[in-house]
Amino acid sequence: MHPTSRGFSRRDALKLAGAAGVAGLVTAYPGRISFAATDQTLDLAIERTRITIDGHTSRGIAIGGSIPAPTLRWREGQEVVIHVTNRLNEPTSIHWHGLLLQGVMDGAPGFNGFAPIHPGETYTYHFKLRQAGTYWYHSHSAGQEQEGMYGAIVIEPAERDPVRADQDYVMLLSDHTTESPDAVLRKLKVSEGYYNNNKRTLVDFFRDAQRDGLGATVTDRLDWAEMRMDATDLADVTGYQFLVNGKGPRDNWTALYKPGERVRLRIINGSAMTIFDVRIPGLAMTVVAADGQNVAPVKVDEFRMGVGETYDVVVIPQGDKPFTVFAEPIDRTGFARATLAVRDGLEGAIPERRPRAVLTMADMGMAHGGMAHGGMDHGAMAGMDHGAMAGMNHGAMPGMDHSSMAGMDHGSMPGMNNPGGMGSKDQATGWADAGTPPGAKALSYADLKSLTKAKDLREPAHEIEVRLTGMMSRYIWTLNGRKFDEGDPIRVAYGDRVRIRFVNETMMAHPMHLHGMFMELENGQKDRLPRKHVVLVPPGKTMSVQLTADEPGEWPFHCHLLYHMASGMMTRFIVERRTASL
């Protein structure tokens, strides 16, 4: 490990080392653990920096000298020690996203006794790696993650890796804005829809009316307006540059291969706010791991990726033609791009951009009748679906022709629509419509099957309902109708098996992240439910997970959309040790 940081001199490092006591020196750790057993020690400084993307330079925050932060390559079973020094003038933290560890080491200020790292301070993280796979680390303070505080973690398994690969690359996707996170949050709060530049207009109305008839169009618009909601609200924030490993589309981050090699891509969505649709035109991907956990290989052409999720895929590029890795945000306001090539400097074609989806009543949970809403009858709903589908035609995507329209209508994203994987495989509409062409396979949550059997097959003893709620127009996001500082924590007894049922009552997708433990997604895979640290709950849908509460502590449980979390969409998930009987 050599995260040599710019602006962090060797002398500083030595001073630091002297102060903190590094590997070899058996120094009493605050608490009890000595460093004698340490296998890996590293120093990471957090400091303001500048990042240049596609030739434009803007402000950022670096961990270990770069954006993204250095990739941490470790091995399962190792003890690692990381000295994190805060060189900012504000408190900071690092959270190890997806790692199983002792609560205080999780790095979320205000939880498990972890206090923020104040300016000038060094905090020493120390934990044993109890797992293998692809994870990531990022700030859990204010909006710092948005500013560049994110990096990849790759943990080699202690035993033989079931995934064979000749090349192994991390592709960390992120979104970068030149605005400060505080400014973004302020705009979201004071001006509803500030960042939406694809609202429906009068021009759209006339175009739709011409195609779908005046009646249907009027009905559609009235139904949305009655609810004071916006069918084009797919992403809250725009103005982003979309990055792969800190590089913009023109920078063109490139991974090299020799034809016929098995290339493992560890794709991490380290965005603040962006849900991506990822594909490599001309190259099938075999998904081998989700959220760091191995899954039975599943061959796909594309997948949708919530914030915080990771997918490992294996590709076998043939020939010397370059391949474009293409990741489009669901609101289609740009794209991230990288290239797989036999040598540097090659560029693959930029594929045709997909149209943006338009939300339907189903995305509001209307189709399930789960949300009582006065004045909504079936007739109106039919009209609405129709109108919304039609709306896709003009999704601000020039160069869209009718043939690709057809593809959209019949696009198959089974399971996305119905993420529980149970029930009918409807064609994708509304939010779930990624524009997948006919015949192409998009990954669905239902496809994910853990490679190993679950250890705990008990039926959950009880169910916890977590309603995903919010007031879009005020930019207040909540769980069970309560902001973080207002709501009651969730309490679970240590060792209990519980089910969490997410009921998304909003019209946005929420990547729900639980610290400290994996959630086993109930997707119909019986004793091989995939283990996830983030579950992307589509708008208006219900999903459930099971887990064994075997990690005592007070864990953050939140939507991983940065500004949703900052607006209150978070709670405490407390795993309580049973008190000894008196």
Place this chain on the structure above:
Amino acid sequence: MRLIRMSLHKAMFLAGALSLALSAGSARAAEAPDAQQFHEEPPLLATLLVDQFEHRWRDGENSVDWELEGWVGGDTNKFWFSSRGSKPVKGAVEEAEFQFLYSRMVSEFWDIQAGVRHDVRPQPQTTYAVAGFKGVAPYYFDVTAQAFLSEDANVSARFEVEYDVLITQKLVIQPLAEISVSAQRVRELHLGRGINDIELGLRLRYEVVKEFAPYVGVTWERKLGETADIARQHGEDPSDLAFVAGVRFWF
């Protein structure tokens, strides 16, 4: 830009202190200390919208008119202020109203508001107690409804509704309507009993950026009933049609 920010910050703190003083039982004070640890600083926000700042051309004397509003606070509790007024191009300010309100969220789309209104002009200067609500009605109508009780115990009310129609992402047409009523005659202010006046406006703005939009439009005010009679007695035309051009901006 920097300067604006700095002064905005100062204003925020001043007004924030005021708003806290106004709302003794503010939710902010009740937050758990560990929650604060995570959020570091729950954001205290401030914004100012100059909705109308315009030149009015009419048959009689042209004028410069304004209407602005802003707030400081958090999600639930806000200190709200607004001002509107009119000044003939040549001459002194004829109308100038200021409101300082405590505003509290009662549902996703509605705030209830209470506070004071002070009219510097017309003279005699008048102070009112204000109670009302403000929000977004179904179909996206922006609604403000206020009742006033003057220092002389006169009761009046005002109801405003606005609507934004997006022609394109940047070109927005905004119709608005306003109606004022009075429960009694107020001779000093030339107000009759009943409906005093209605105002209809239509403004077409171009949002160069979301924060800044020049506009053109037309506005028509008509005094009604007794108030119209009083106007006529003073040799004034009860109806006022004006073409307007101005800028709308916010921070």
